[in-house]
Structure formats: C-alpha cells, structure tokens
Amino acid sequence: MTSGEREQPEPLRTDDFDYHLPPELIAQTPLPDRDASRLLVLDRATGNIEHSTVHDLARWLAPGDLLVANNSRVIPARLRGIRLPGGGETEVLLLRKEEGIWSALAKPAKRLRAGTRLEFPAKSGKSGVARAVIEENLGGGEVLLRFEDDADEQLDDFGDAPLPPYITTRLEDADRYQTIYGTIPGSAAAPTAGLHFTPELLIHLREQGIGWAEVTLHVGLDTFRPVTEDLVEEHRIHSEWCEVPSVTAEAIASCRRAGGRVVAVGTTAVRALETLGRLWSDDAPVGWSGFTDEFIVPGHEWTLVDAMLTNFHLPRSTLLMLVSAFAGRGIIARAYAEAIRQRYRFFSFGDAMLIR
Numbered sequence: 001m002t003s004g005e006r007e008q009p010e011p012l013r014t015d016d017f018d019y020h021l022p023p024e025l026i027a028q029t030p031l032p033d034r035d036a037s038r039l040l041v042l043d044r045a046t047g048n049i050e051h052s053t054v055h056d057l058a059r060w061l062a063p064g065d066l067l068v069a070n071n072s073r074v075i076p077a078r079l080r081g082i083r084l085p086g087g088g089e090t091e092v093l094l095l096r097k098e099e100g101i102w103s104a105l106a107k108p109a110k111r112l113r114a115g116t117r118l119e120f121p122a123k124s125g126k127s128g129v130a131r132a133v134i135e136e137n138l139g140g141g142e143v144l145l146r147f148e149d150d151a152d153e154q155l156d157d158f159g160d161a162p163l164p165p166y167i168t169t170r171l172e173d174a175d176r177y178q179t180i181y182g183t184i185p186g187s188a189a190a191p192t193a194g195l196h197f198t199p200e201l202l203i204h205l206r207e208q209g210i211g212w213a214e215v216t217l218h219v220g221l222d223t224f225r226p227v228t229e230d231l232v233e234e235h236r237i238h239s240e241w242c243e244v245p246s247v248t249a250e251a252i253a254s255c256r257r258a259g260g261r262v263v264a265v266g267t268t269a270v271r272a273l274e275t276l277g278r279l280w281s282d283d284a285p286v287g288w289s290g291f292t293d294e295f296i297v298p299g300h301e302w303t304l305v306d307a308m309l310t311n312f313h314l315p316r317s318t319l320l321m322l323v324s325a326f327a328g329r330g331i332i333a334r335a336y337a338e339a340i341r342q343r344y345r346f347f348s349f350g351d352a353m354l355i356r
Contacts, residue, residue, distance in 0.1 A: 012232035012297055016329060018315045019336055027349035028169035030176045035201045038344055038351040042335050044327035049338055054196040057309070060354055063209030064260035066251055067309075070191040070268045071214040073182035076159030079130070081120035083111065090118060092132075092145065093162050094155075095188050095220045096241065101135055101144050102152065103220075109141045118145070120158045130158045162188055164348055166314075177348075186218035186241070192311045192348045193266030211260070213251040215272040217242035217292070227316050232297055237318060242272040243289035249276065252304060253285035261306035261356070267319045270305050270326075271296065277303025296322040298329060307356035312339060312346040327355050 031037060035055040042049055052059065061067075077094040090112070093105040106112055116134040130151035135144040151158070161177045171177060179194035181202075206212065220240045227235045252262055252273075264270040275292040280303055295318065308326060313319040324332045335353065344351045 012321075014227050014230060014232055014235075014316050017227075017232075017317070017320045017324060019333065021315065021340065021346060025340065025343065025346050025350075026166050027345035027347060027351075028167055029171070030195065030349045033198075034176075034180075034196050035198050037196050038342075040335060040339055040342075040344065040351070040353045042327060042331070042353055042355045044331060044355055047331045047334060049335060051342065054352055055201065057201065057354070058205050058208045058210060060356065061205070061208070061210050061263065062260070064211075064255065064258050065263055065307075066211040066213055066255040066260055067205065067263050067265055068213045068215060068248065068252070068269050068273060069179070069181060069194050069197075069265035070217050070272065071179075071181055071183050072187040072191060072216050072218050072268070073185045074161060074178055074187045074190050074219075075185050076155045076161060077188045078162040079120045079155075079159045081118055081130075084117040084119055092118070092143070093188060094152075094159070096186075096218065097152070101146050103138075104143055104145055105141050106143045106145075107141065109137065109143060112137055112143050120151075122157050123160075126157050128157070130154070164189065166347060167349065181214070184216050186216075187220075189219045190348065191217070191219060191266045191268045193269075193309050193352060195349070196309075196352055197265075211251060211255060213248040215242065215244045215248055215269055217268040217272045219268055226314075227318060227321075232321065235295070235318070237293050237295040239291040239293040240271075241290070242268075242275060242292050244272055244276045244287050246285075246287035249285040249287045253282055256282055262304055263356075264305045264308040267308070267310055267313075267322050270308055270310075270322060273304045274300070274302070280304060296325050298325045300325045302326070307354065309352055309354050311348065311350055311352055312336065312344065314347065323353075323355065 037054045039052040039054050041060050080091050083090050095103045112134045118132045120130040122128045131148045132145045137143050161174045177190050218241050229235050271294045275294045276288050
C-alpha cells in the first residue's frame, strides 16, 4: 500500500446480521397494557445491559431530553378480491400513492398485466365494490394500479390492517396496530416502537421535563422486503415520504443547545432525523420534507440521533443493520442473545430496547 492510501474496509455481508430466534418468541398479540412491555436498556459505550419496563421509561431519560416520534398512521392497505375476467383470487398491499397511482405489492403478481381489472368487495356489513386497473407490472411482486371512481377514498370499507406475515393470530382490536398519536394516514405498517406509549405515559414523561416532538415517515415497501443480496451494499432500498416540520427542527436545536439528548422513537424516526441531518445547522435549524432513501448501516456518520427506543428486529433486515450501526454489531449481537435468553418478546407486538 502506497503512502496516503487507506485500507478499504471489508464489505458488509448480510450474513453478519443473521441470528436464530426461537419461533415461540415472536409476539403474536399485543399485551393488554401497551406500556407493560419489557425494556432492555443498552449502554452502547460499554455494552452494559439492564432490564426494565416501558412504564418506567422516564427513569432512563433525563429532564431536557427530547423524544421524537413518527406520527404516521397505518391505512387499511390490504385488500382481497378477484381478477376480471376469470375471477381468480388476488391480494394487494397498497404502499404509496402519487398523482392518483398506487404502488403496491400483489399476488399472484405474474398474472397481473397492464390493463387487468380488479374488483374488491366491501367488508362484512357494508355494500358495494371497489374497482381498480393495473397500470404497470414492475416485477418483483410490485405493481402500479389506479382505482376507479375514487374508491380508494373509502379504504376503510374494503381494506384491512396489513399485519406482517409473521403474525398469524387474528388481531381483535385494529387500533392496537396504531400508535395513540398517529394522525397522518399513509403507512403500510406501524412504526412499532411507538405502540408502547399510553396517554398516561406521555403525561408522566412531560411532567419529568422530557420533551416531545413529531416527524412523519410513511412506512413502505422495505418493511416487507428481506435483504436477499449477499453483500449489504447491493441491496436497493426504496424511497419513503417523510417530513420533519420546522417546529420539530427548532425543538431539536433547542434540546441540543441545552445539552439534552435527541431520542428517536423507532427506526422510522431515526431515518427521518438522519435524513434531515444531511442539511442540519444548529445555528439555522430548518424543517424538510420529501422522499428519503436513507440506508443506515455500520459506518454511518450520525448527526442528530443520540439515543433510540426500538423493538427487536428480524434477522437479515435493514432495521437490524440500522441499530447495529448505532451501537456496533458485536454489542447488538450480545444484546439480542441476552434478550433471547431472558425470553423477551420479539418483533411488532414484542418488547422494546432503549439504546443510549
């Protein structure tokens, strides 16, 4: 190696983010009380682990810290119907709407050519049908479709909450797959770290001097796409719409000036904040909105996030790569091993981790 040259790091392999999870640890239903979930508290500097509950979250934060949460709300994006002509069964998962056209995951996607008509009956107790036309088959299970007669304005009549495929138990209360503060519809999956909050917990946190601010990131395709490439750098992440309003940017700047920590509630809030971080100035904080393709892996240079509250993520997923970028692969691997040993509940309806 000549003088001045840097040794290139070894490329990240997807296998580096794999682990074995006993199937019985995949939470199939939410706990009766949202904030009763267990909380693994991880010190990323030392690797030290302590065990608590979300109810006691304030114990692990300090006055002046700022929680930043994603206020996106899940839409009833899973629709089941038939293809016309022929009547073959089909299912679509709506992801994002742009200029009247939805991108969606569909099955069986190979049968959905441009021009194929779809018909979705109303749910039990309601009348009517929603009709749509396939505009384009993009491959890989993804299609573009357009609804007729603005039928997508009444998705509550035709669609269901799009629970992840690893949840096989029927959800009795659809509101349990929504955060209590989600107000802006647009997500195909819940920002699950926020599912742990209750009105009482939010009041208690504010009484302890802990701030609250919100961003919006509409969760899209990558939540449902495993990383299949051997090398992480070859994975293509889809863009998702997000917004960090000016009031949130100002709250972040105020928190940083006072020496507080910016604590992201969930990986979607992390991605929104780190997208803003590309443009950040403490002296002139401004908001931002648009599409983000922020793909956070080890080696990421962190700008705004000081701590994060997050659930436990799937093996080989972009979200596991993100938390590994924050705390280190080895520390996260040990924390996950400890969570499995302690029989924590995993994934969307599971327990939580505070990385600080």
